[in-house]
Amino acid sequence: MTPETVELARLQFALTAGIHFLFVALTLGLATTVACLQLRATVTRSPLHTHMVRFWGQLYVINYAMGIVTGLVMELQFGLSWSGLTHFAGNLFGAALAMETLVAFFIESTFLGLWIFGWGRMNRWLHLGVIWVVTLTAYASAYWILVANGFMQNPTGAALDGDTLVLTDLSALLTNPSTLTAFGHIAGGALLTSGFFVAGVSAYHLRRRTEQREFFGRSLRIGVYTSVPALFLAVATGGLQFGHLEGTQPMKLAVFAMDGDEIDALQAAMIEQFGAGDYTPPGLARAAGLVMLVVFAAMFWILLVGALLAISRKVIVRFRLWHVVLMAAMPLPYVAMISGWVFREVGRQPWVVYEMLTVDDAVSDISDTAMRASLITFTTLFGVLVAVTIWLMARHARRGPDAVTLGAGELGGDTSSRPARDPSEAILTFVGR
Amino acid sequence: MEILAIAILGFYAIGYFVLGGADIGAGMLLPILARTRGERQRVVATIVPYFLTNEVWLVAAAGVLIGLFPVVEGDLLTGLFPLVCALLVGWVSRDAGVWFRGRVDGDGRGARVWRATCDATICAGSWIVAGAWAWILAGLLAGETDHVVTDPTVVVAIGAVLSVFALHGLAFVGLRSSGDLRRRSMRWFGSSGERRMFVVTGAIVAGLVIAAGSNIPLTAAAADRATLDWLVPAILMVTPVLLAAQMWAWRLFRHRIPSHRIPSGHHSGQGSSAVRVKPRSDVGP
Numbered sequence: 019m020t021p022e023t024v025e026l027a028r029l030q031f032a033l034t035a036g037i038h039f040l041f042v043a044l045t046l047g048l049a050t051t052v053a054c055l056q057l058r059a060t061v062t063r064s065p066l067h068t069h070m071v072r073f074w075g076q077l078y079v080i081n082y083a084m085g086i087v088t089g090l091v092m093e094l095q096f097g098l099s100w101s102g103l104t105h106f107a108g109n110l111f112g113a114a115l116a117m118e119t120l121v122a123f124f125i126e127s128t129f130l131g132l133w134i135f136g137w138g139r140m141n142r143w144l145h146l147g148v149i150w151v152v153t154l155t156a157y158a159s160a161y162w163i164l165v166a167n168g169f170m171q172n173p174t175g176a177a178l179d180g181d182t183l184v185l186t187d188l189s190a191l192l193t194n195p196s197t198l199t200a201f202g203h204i205a206g207g208a209l210l211t212s213g214f215f216v217a218g219v220s221a222y223h224l225r226r227r228t229e230q231r232e233f234f235g236r237s238l239r240i241g242v243y244t245s246v247p248a249l250f251l252a253v254a255t256g257g258l259q260f261g262h263l264e265g266t267q268p269m270k271l272a273v274f275a276m277d278g279d280e281i282d283a284l285q286a287a288m289i290e291q292f293g294a295g296d297y298t299p300p301g302l303a304r305a306a307g308l309v310m311l312v313v314f315a316a317m318f319w320i321l322l323v324g325a326l327l328a329i330s331r332k333v334i335v336r337f338r339l340w341h342v343v344l345m346a347a348m349p350l351p352y353v354a355m356i357s358g359w360v361f362r363e364v365g366r367q368p369w370v371v372y373e374m375l376t377v378d379d380a381v382s383d384i385s386d387t388a389m390r391a392s393l394i395t396f397t398t399l400f401g402v403l404v405a406v407t408i409w410l411m412a413r414h415a416r417r418g419p420d421a422v423t424l425g426a427g428e429l430g431g432d433t434s435s436r437p438a439r440d441p442s443e444a445i446l447t448f449v450g451r
Numbered sequence: 452m453e454i455l456a457i458a459i460l461g462f463y464a465i466g467y468f469v470l471g472g473a474d475i476g477a478g479m480l481l482p483i484l485a486r487t488r489g490e491r492q493r494v495v496a497t498i499v500p501y502f503l504t505n506e507v508w509l510v511a512a513a514g515v516l517i518g519l520f521p522v523v524e525g526d527l528l529t530g531l532f533p534l535v536c537a538l539l540v541g542w543v544s545r546d547a548g549v550w551f552r553g554r555v556d557g558d559g560r561g562a563r564v565w566r567a568t569c570d571a572t573i574c575a576g577s578w579i580v581a582g583a584w585a586w587i588l589a590g591l592l593a594g595e596t597d598h599v600v601t602d603p604t605v606v607v608a609i610g611a612v613l614s615v616f617a618l619h620g621l622a623f624v625g626l627r628s629s630g631d632l633r634r635r636s637m638r639w640f641g642s643s644g645e646r647r648m649f650v651v652t653g654a655i656v657a658g659l660v661i662a663a664g665s666n667i668p669l670t671a672a673a674a675d676r677a678t679l680d681w682l683v684p685a686i687l688m689v690t691p692v693l694l695a696a697q698m699w700a701w702r703l704f705r706h707r708i709p710s711h712r713i714p715s716g717h718h719s720g721q722g723s724s725a726v727r728v729k730p731r732s733d734v735g736p
Contacts, residue, residue, distance in 0.1 A: 083550040087543040093513055094528060098535055101525025108521020109678040116518025116682060120689055123514075124507045128696045135500040136703050185677040382529040392536045399540060403547055410554050423556065441706040442496065449496045450553025450566055451488070 026389040027099040038088035047212025048078040053153040076424040102380035114166040122159035168197030206252030211351040217241025218348035221341035270365035303365035309357040456519040467508035474498040476620015478577030497627035500704035530597035541579025548572035585612035591663035619652035630710025
């Protein structure tokens, strides 16, 4: 193990977690949109809304896979590359991950299977309930992951016992402000991501003078009017997070403000407390924080104008310049999400558990060669899969609602009134010919 | 509390190997069992409604391991680093193959190549996953938990574990398919019906996991008392809910995959295994 091992392990984790974070953001937001659409479709029996559930649901399903596979790798990477962390903080951090897998992910994935393959095979209210379970457990998953992450940012409810941390206060662990405000921030960011996604895809079709004006006109409006409150939620919780940085991580704040005197003072204080070392996070944290704020401003103006334009149905269908803006804006929430994440995570370096365990002390005893080989392998694998996923998403988004196979044969009626279909139909459709 | 923690870990690990082992085995045998494009579709279809609900058991087992035995998790995974990486590569490829296979539809050449590529990925991924598990289990059976066993005799153990996976997958396809596919998979088992075979191969898999797992030093390595005191009851409370959801999925998708596609809307009868199942007498060798 050398200093290079640490850098390789760190790069590998950043890539896995970063990709995971971006795909999961759309998963979380789009699940919410689909669940709300299906609520409307179920209550009103509107064929249009049923069709919207199928189209946006199909894109949601394609996107889901990337979140799972990167999540799997990430879960095991804690043990593979960061066994120092599981040794030191496993009593708290591991427990949160255990709850995430059981209470959230296990149910989410089981119910997603029921939703996709049980389409048309259960009472429509039950099917609605299934997608809501998927959505709510997705939020539960985000919460538990942020219990783990919040603890690393701001270790509360724990005390040192020998060379490991033990739990002293469960409720302090579960209501850590670093967890709760980040949860609101990420929920807002996820809804913003899906809002811009839905609006952008709809704008693409409207700009091409689609026949499905009603379908995409309504979708565009849903996208814009989801994004507006989502942006405010993200801003409010973002402000709250800045607010308590002063108490939890003043160094992050000082680096962001580029306050040299404050950085020097904090650095000197930390050397006195923790021994010699560099306790100043790299400038990348500040850059990322600035990018996040600039992108926020861009999204704010796009939504301010958009919220007014979206009042008129004529404008929604005909204003082609606006369509171009919405299409071009689709990546903005992703940029904001990833730069916000870099600000949060790089800004706490060199600590993995703040002021308790450094990243250097957390890395596993693995050879350079092994770490490099695994980095190259997973980077290549994820690179290919990201490209394939984006290509498939673009393909399905472009082809529009008529080509959707998810829930094919489902006409929005009550399943009990139609003749029994082949029970394997949804499965064979999913598998392809 | 420690005993309960071990029982919980064992429950989720056995659940994964018995359920997930079946779809891994089916993936391994894909090119052997399926002779036509239509049959390849059907073998993948036997896996599809279950692979997601099966693999969550491993995610859960890994979660339980890191939550209840954090130190063991770190030591085990670090010690077996190359094997766990191989396992993940196989797993990710396999999932991607299953998930993306039907996302390019149509009957053109490109679409056919796409699906054949996905089938190849599913099969190769299944072999990598099974091979990595076989190596890990073989090492654990030999009592080595902190490094990869490279003794030449390990090859025999790996071969044996791989065969168990394959047989279990064979019984699974027999249980889930109909027509030629079902006959072909059952030929290996003589006259002892697929249900009984699946129970037998499942029991062998479970026995293997218990034997291998008993060599992991768990008793003295559980998480701190304060963590166990809330985490163990929480897991025990949620487990029946998880099981109920799984049982619902097993029940809902219990139908055999038909050997011929029924046109949409065709009345296929109310029975569960409605479609063209050959009479029992045809099953034997």
